[in-house]
Amino acid sequence: MPVAPPPPKGLPLNALRAFEAAARLGGFSAAAVELGVTAGAVTAHIKALEEALGAPLFERHAKGVRLSALGQRALPEFTEAFDRLGLAVQTLRAEAAPRTVHIAALPAIAQLWLSPRLPAIRAAAPGITVSITALEAPPDLKRTPFDLNLFYREDDLGRHVAGDEVFPVCAPQLAGRLRTPADLAGIACLTDSAWPGDWQAWLGAAAPGLAIVPKGPVYSLYALAVEETVNGAGVLIGHSALVAAHLASGALVAPFETRVRLARSLRLWSARPLRPGSAAARVADWLSA
Template identity: 75%
Template sequence: MSVAPPPLKGLPLNALRAFEAAARLGGFAAAGVELGVTAGSVAAHVKALEETLGAALFERHAKGVRLSALGQRVLPAFTDAFDQLGLAVQTLRVEAAPRTVHIATLPSIAQLWLSPRLPALRRAAPEITVSITAMEHPPDLKRSPFDLNLFFLPKGEGRVLEQDEIFPVCAPALAGHLKTPGDLAALPCLIDSTWSDDWRLWTEAAGLSGFVPKGPVFSLYALAVEEAVNGAGVLIGHRALVRSQLESGALVAPFGKRLPLDRVLSLWSARAFRPGGPASRVVEWLAKV
């Protein structure tokens, strides 16, 4: 008589995902943000996994958690496994909807750089649908449902579109008040909260050490650009984002000094695209416009 032992129970995928995220990111709260759940949910998944295993994956202490020796040994394999799973899911999405290209980008890049180029892209490739999601930080393309990241990145990452270069810009009516960088003290300086260091970087490069900009603060760079066009003050322009306003004359650059930063506007993907496929065509089209 044959004996059929009960099958071994597998470990729950959600618990394994919670462990990997918490271990990689250094805590339950950060893992919860990435996974879209609460820190308590992550902690509960990890605790249940530890109880099933009969071994600790984290050491708890007053300031948080740190990986146990066991957790440290197994983390690389789980990170690689979930990376591969994420890429497989992305391949499935692409195969299921082969004519849709999903791009993640900064809100300012979406509004000021990418959006003006979309009408011509639609005319050039009407069969391709471009979906855009604006976010403040580049998502992990091995885990998220995007084909491309379009962000300012350090040199050497992704397909370079252009160098990031900054310099003051203002409406033509204000330019007459600006003969030297020192004249900036007499005018409102528009400040973008995301790139709050722009003023210091440019004024130091222009020899204006210790300058403190005074003016309204904006959480959306596109709104700051619009207010600069309206004559509300002087803004540090990013060349890629204010080019159309400079070409139309809505903004002018009152000083000759331009400061290249150590980053570039870059398109990046976690995987190779099929030559001639929709994503490849979007990359090539955006790289040449």
């Protein structure tokens, strides 16, 4: 009787994904962050893959790792393959749940700009569910399952939503102490760690040559800095789109007239063309109207 030999054993997908991420990002730790696992898990996956192949994919050094010649030759095809897989997964998710829209946004944008607009979207289209993930940086469009992305950018990707003008804001009770920019020397100046150059950008335009270094607490969450400013903790550089509601309500005021327009703008984009009439397209239209 014929003998059927066992088929060749395939390579584990998770190990291949770990190799591609580590090779593309230049290290095991960066790959672990992207994949949501530990650096030890990435190391184990790649070691098992190298043992299965019988050849090294990385050269280990005291300061890190470097792709071997084999790894360099293999990387482009694996990157293209996982990019295509990511886009296919996005299409599958969109077609399986066509009424759910996944949005990735900067935390400050999600809290201060996007969240106040969700009730109107729910009222206009109660059948659409909006899911929001706050990220510190835009995601890899080909690898993540987001329908829409909302971040500040300096290029022209996607749709322009709002410009970015910066200017000091404070609680009304502090405004009376601020006649000129020089008065900032005696008041706490709040700073957001994601935008450390905001004060210098504004002072350079509003008071060139003024020898003042704004001093005060630094926050890793802009929304918290805004809340503390409302509470009277000091003066913060406001971003027009993010403090508009507080200015309209009177919770914050702008004590100086000068506003500085930055090169970046708030932009909305998708990894793939939005199908006309789809839930994602309708939400994108509302947000960019």
